[in-house]
Amino acid sequence: MTIVKDKVGIVSCSGEDLPEGTISRIATRIVLEKLRPDDTVTICLPLFLAGSQDERAFARAFPTIAVDGCSKKCAEVGTQKYSGRPVATIVVSEIMKRHPHLKAKSRDNLGDEEKELVSIIAEEIAKKVDEVLGIKKKSGASN
Amino acid sequence: MKNEDSYQLKVLKWTFQVPKDLLYNENDCWAKIEGHRARVGITDFLQSMATDIIFVEFKDVGTEIEQLDEVASFESTKTVLDLISPVSGVIVEVNEKLSERPELVNQDPYGEGWFAVLKLKDFESDRENLLDAQKYFEVLKRKVELEKEKLGKQR
Amino acid sequence: MSAEERKVAIVACAGMDKALGSVARACAFKVVQDLKPKESVLVCIPPLIIGVNSHSEWINKYPVVTIDGCAERCATKIVAEKRGKIRGRVFIPNGVKKHGLKPETSAEIGPEGEELAEKIADETALLIDKILRK
Numbered sequence: 252m253t254i255v256k257d258k259v260g261i262v263s264c265s266g267e268d269l270p271e272g273t274i275s276r277i278a279t280r281i282v283l284e285k286l287r288p289d290d291t292v293t294i295c296l297p298l299f300l301a302g303s304q305d306e307r308a309f310a311r312a313f314p315t316i317a318v319d320g321c322s323k324k325c326a327e328v329g330t331q332k333y334s335g336r337p338v339a340t341i342v343v344s345e346i347m348k349r350h351p352h353l354k355a356k357s358r359d360n361l362g363d364e365e366k367e368l369v370s371i372i373a374e375e376i377a378k379k380v381d382e383v384l385g386i387k388k389k390s391g392a393s394n
Numbered sequence: 395m396k397n398e399d400s401y402q403l404k405v406l407k408w409t410f411q412v413p414k415d416l417l418y419n420e421n422d423c424w425a426k427i428e429g430h431r432a433r434v435g436i437t438d439f440l441q442s443m444a445t446d447i448i449f450v451e452f453k454d455v456g457t458e459i460e461q462l463d464e465v466a467s468f469e470s471t472k473t474v475l476d477l478i479s480p481v482s483g484v485i486v487e488v489n490e491k492l493s494e495r496p497e498l499v500n501q502d503p504y505g506e507g508w509f510a511v512l513k514l515k516d517f518e519s520d521r522e523n524l525l526d527a528q529k530y531f532e533v534l535k536r537k538v539e540l541e542k543e544k545l546g547k548q549r
Numbered sequence: 550m551s552a553e554e555r556k557v558a559i560v561a562c563a564g565m566d567k568a569l570g571s572v573a574r575a576c577a578f579k580v581v582q583d584l585k586p587k588e589s590v591l592v593c594i595p596p597l598i599i600g601v602n603s604h605s606e607w608i609n610k611y612p613v614v615t616i617d618g619c620a621e622r623c624a625t626k627i628v629a630e631k632r633g634k635i636r637g638r639v640f641i642p643n644g645v646k647k648h649g650l651k652p653e654t655s656a657e658i659g660p661e662g663e664e665l666a667e668k669i670a671d672e673t674a675l676l677i678d679k680i681l682r683k
Contacts, residue, residue, distance in 0.1 A: 272593075
């Protein structure tokens, strides 16, 4: 029997080193609160890493998407270490390469270009959520 | 808290505890009967919905409380709520620790996060309006189903 | 101790689930970027856990100030586990109580949240001075 999961956990990096980290965080919250509020739950990465059994159990039981600011991939590595590999990872710095006219300069004060990047990343995360749930739903339906 | 001592409701990444040795009202407040007294507080579910509690304000010691009166109010970063008394009686003690450390309500709602102790007035009559842990657990399940989409949002 | 060695490592929880986590993060940025750029370094929790060398070195080399957004106190817990030298703790909910300012949401803390972060950052800067004087 396939267990159909109707929620996806999103783990974003804390993102303090780079502006891309701030973009990750805000994009993730936008997905949670506006774009896919019924389909997503965030996993608080510091709490997860600090040992929260609830966060870790959720990440084991439900599919997760890691949203990382940079190639260090802290969210992906951290999730894998304590709960299992995320089903997908979105790396903000990689997506930004496709939009070279948009620059992320500030870690804390988002200007228009950063806000546009946040929108783009949020849409990418939302698409990935649909993909993950679509796959699961198909598997469940076929049984 | 051991599993055998409480019911546990797991919803997504949240686990809500309902200790078996307490009585509850539908306003998510609990009472622990200690002889002629009752210690009261708020449930794990309510502290979670309230989020981080930063202020607690009590009614004065000596105040007479009817069942469903407010015993205390507590403020979080999100909202202000009241502890609706499960029992009637007179407040004989309040948890002064919560003035300095209101986060105890979030961390240990059934232990160090207690709010007040009341000397009971008419427990036999109050008891009819209280839920044992199993019944409250059923109420909680229905509430969580309604509130599920709010969990984790706007915190 | 040379000027280079006279620094404090700031470790903020930066929790995603609550607005106070975002305030903790904003406060850390203000301290490290604006108020004490020469006297502080910002240690990010996930690289610290996954083993990025510089972050682990900093919490052992410098005295640490943790900034926690809620009673879980993840920053303090994690630094203690990693045997960092905690010399100061900032607890954002105390700042909310003291200043009567509440942030809006985790994604956008709003003007009150920004003001709260500034006030707590100012207090943290004084704490850093105190630590470095010892």
